[in-house]
Amino acid sequence: MKVITSDLIDDLIVRAGTNVRRRINHNVHESPSDPVQRLFVAARPGSYFRPHRHPIKWEFAVVIRGRFDVMLFDDTGCVTERHSVGPGSDAVGFEIPPDVWHSWIPTADDSVFLEVKQGPYDAQTAAEFAAWSPSEGTSAVGAFVERLKVAKAGHHVD
Secondary structure, eight states, X not given: OOOOOHHHHHHHHHHHHHSTTSEEEXXXXXXXTOSEEEEEEEEOTTXXXXXXXXXXXXXXXXXXXXXXXXXXEOTTSBEEEXXXXXXXXXXXXXXXXXXXXXXXXXXXTTEEEEEEEESOOOTTTSOEEOTTXXXXXXXXXHHHHHHHHHOOXXXXXX
């Protein structure tokens, strides 16, 4: 039996704070070939989840600590939905169907979600990144994230 402890979650949060990407994950599944991928992701404010979509696979998540704003977009970078998700908000989880552009914004310092998605995992086909969003690590990311933080449904972020 695999037991997910509060200490493990606390450690993930600490490690996310020292990681250059401001996030870290803990895989529950054994290998990328598993048919169901299960992982905990801890993210600190400032982590950039580049808008992406999974062309043929759904994604399910439950926020177990902290809070995230989850955004959906159309093909042009217009926000179609924005939801605050986490304990104490109206939503604690969600499922995104295949082929929908989305991004996460951690809004609390101790934010962690459990993600479940279809496997197997193949890095080459797992996600398609939005051409209207800057690549991770580029100088344009900071300004883009600032636009994401305030964008509402109907706003373009590109």
